[in-house]
Amino acid sequence: MSVVEANKTAQVGVPDSWEPKVIAFCCHWCTYTGADLAGLNRMNYPANVRVLRIPCSGRMNPQYVIEALNKGCDGVLVCGCHPGDCHYVTGNYYARRRMMIFKRLLEYEGLEPERFQVRWISGAEAGKFRDTVMSVVEQVRALGPLNLTREIPQFELPAVPDGQEAFNAVPEEVMPEEVSA
Amino acid sequence: MILTKQNLMPLLRNLTGAERDVFVPTQVDGVSKFALMDKGTVPDFEQVNTTMPPKDLLFPQTQKMYHFDVDANGSYRIHEYDESREQLVFGIRPCDMRSIVCLDEVFLTKGFVDEFYANAREKLTCVCIGCASAAETCFCASMDVDPQLAPNADVMLQDCGDVYNVIAQTPKGEVEVAAWAPFVEEGVVEPVTCEQSLAVSMEGVVDKLEGMYDHPIWDNLSIKCLNCGTCTYLCPTCHCFDISQDMRRKDGVRFRCWDSCMFSEYTMMAGGHNPRPEKLERVRNRFMHKLNFFERRYGMSLCVGCGRCVEKCPVALDITRLIDDVAAIG
Amino acid sequence: MSGIEIAHGCAKGERPLIPQVCRVVEITQETPDVKSFRLQTLDGRKPFDCQPGQLGMFGLLAYGECMFVVSAQSDEWVQFTVKKVGLVTEQLHALSVGDEVSLRGPYGNWWPVEACKGKDMLFISGGIGLPPVRSFLLYCLEHREDFGRIDLVYSGSKYDDLVFKEQLFDIWPNEPDMHVHVSLYHEDPQWDGPVAYTAPFLETLELGPEDGNRVAVLCGGPSLSRTCREALVGVGFDEGHIITTLEMRMKCGVGKCGRCNMGGHFICLDGPIFTLEEIASMHSDV
């Protein structure tokens, strides 16, 4: 049973309205401009990705990755300049080593490899940015929700007293227009 | 009344009903603690006391206090959690029962009753099993705890070799023992006296500590301490907690969790001033609280002699050696 | 001549850790980093009744809560004065009128108003130490006839750091038999008054103990408390007649979470108000 099937079973309790949340840490000098270029060229890529600008991939602190996964993201993408193009000359060399070690450590701890990916995307490669994002989102969608913080699953509420309407646990943005019966 | 040790397991299986959680001392994944009794658990009544203390049942390490969210017209609403359930702890030792007395004093007296603790305490039934033999680190007899007696337990099972002497000590205990009819017989047996290799004399220690605030003994002691939180988290009577919140967008949960006076940010104030900045102040404060401050405030020692900190301290810092050194000082 | 009798461990209450949601009704900017907030419950009532000097755990549900003295109160609101020093206070300073906050209390003991009746009052404070002292001062001004001469010695590092300037310079000096002495630690273009630290400034004022008929109320940082204590004892004050309110990190506010202890006493429950005589007998790591 391949990894994806193994997680398919985990998806039993997932509402079909579930949308994966992927956060992309993009280096300001290359990938962020690449993403901007993708926007200029009207390339559309899934809205599940949230782009976060960081000065350089070298600034990528492994704690951000775990914090993102803990706070409800289902996938993390870290993008930086190609080795040699770094505006700070050595930023992505350090990042390369750190991310290679950290990626293996997370996989060692049981995180599916597709959930944490690193790519070098330069300022001109708008197409590559779109393709990367689309492939990451599809892979994460196949894996299903991560919800690392099962202990606080959307706050199982205490009995709501006296007639106040129950708090709807599904996050607002992806709340479908009318909640099907 | 008498309960033979063979009847113990059938009795336990009979007790695990749906409406009540039964906790027994057992090994969970290599850690000895009080865990929920279900089909698979093998209770371990031979081991004297568990590594993790039973205070987790009354005062969990992380306890959700209330959940807050925003209602229709945008103002906050607070929903209090009451996660307390009917619980029975079977096989708690007299030293841990004595630690519950200390926790009751802290949480239920002095003008404010902590309702989270109160709810849990009310729904807890304690079946205490006396100790026939002691571990090498046990010194409860020196801290006025009788290894075969626990006055505040609901049911006391005194270990008499191959049978237990069943004594119901509270109304709740009577109801409990009444339900054990098929497993117990009439009769009284003399409990085994429990020999303890480790003993300290607390004679005059509390008063001597009063004037020893600047004594060099604290320097020699605190130098070897790592200031980790092991002793405070394993101690059955340590009750310090921190309050924090976990947010998701506009709603969140405010919880309280164990905290340790050994951590540097425990008394760190916003302006940067810390009344206990170094290891010396923190180690002194912890031992003074155990042996003197609590005695002055509540009239009982906060150390019950269970020996968990003596056993599990990474650098073998030993409260009994401190008591001996203080007693030895003129 | 025994010291002033102070009640300890006298606060009571149910469900101590559960706050009530209150609304900010008025914010006054005292200094660039100090603001005063007036709070009411959502339906416009006073959150709780409290004695002068008692504490309240005021904060934001999303960020945390801190312990402040109720620096003033009326029938409809309670007021807290907050200096911006940390995470929660920063968020409090970002509040605007009408926002919702969390508040629980009242905690701690109160100023010994009964025991100080008929005595002359000497209030000494520095910087952000004025709000706790002000809660007692306002009580004395409301019951003016019960107290003799009132002196307020207040000092700050810069003119901008002086809190409640309007009351300090306009209202209080005109109160009957009340003398306000303000000094700054350093020269300041906007200030032509005395420039001295609190303790030396106190000595220049020759305010003696009036053989037991004057009570000193002290509140300030660790250094101010130490130097002023020496100055007062030097002038002849008996330590039982010097009252102070202590400050430590507090989380529960009801003497259970264990961190605000001085020896066996919890500052949030047995204090925060003690006489210096009582503090001397405790194991002090303040």
Place this chain on the structure above:
Amino acid sequence: MTAQDTIRARARELLENGEVTTFIGWESGRFENQTTPLVITDASDADKLVCNEYCVNTLAKYARDVVTRGKVGMVVRGCDSRGIVRLINDQVINREDVYLIGVGCAGVRDRKTGELLKKCAECRHGDPVICDEMAGDAAGRPQPSERFKEVHEVELMTQPERSRYFEGVYAKCIRCYACRDVCPCCTCRECFVDQRRENWVGKQNNVAENRFYSLTRVMHIADRCIECGECERACPMGLPLMKLNRKVIKDLNDLFGEFESSMTLDEEPGKLITYDLVDCEEFM
């Protein structure tokens, strides 16, 4: 003249002639075969010092707390000396602040079971890597068999199995921070755990926060870990922490070349704070 007597004599001598202000060693504890660290300042206490096969504590980190009082004398075996090198290379202490008396170590035993401790069975350097003088001959221990055996076992598990396994590990953690406080590599002035204003890691004890703390610590000591195994020994809940540290060391060696940290004072910096243009590329 056993090593213990030499140490006692030298400690008394060093303290008497004022060459060191404090001396760090072990003393016997209350129970049989129990030892506990000891810091003495006057020569008369030198006879309390013991050095036998039950000295389980690694003393390196105490040098940091005591160095402010003047020069420190210390007994060092393999793990202690590498801890001292680590502190010196991290500029926590200076080489001339410490006077090191080396002792060969054949591994220490558990006081109850008498068996060799797990950290000593896996230890690769029993003899001190630096010292000012040797008090007893080097033990010359054979290299342990399989350094990364445990890591292989976990790597062979499938992904869901590993996920459940580490879920179980982090469910046991009680966040007492003994692993951080005993580690010679963990010498930050203010640890990220205590930075409440930034609130990196929440104080609640659940699997997510425990994993956050553990992964961060592993990454912080990744290329500096001296494999002394003290974190595993100090953990009251028995978490297999060396499985994580050794996994990172194995990856570092595989990817960036064999390197053992804290062996010499003039060692090259760790693999994560240097780079190489020809590292293998997997993110293209």
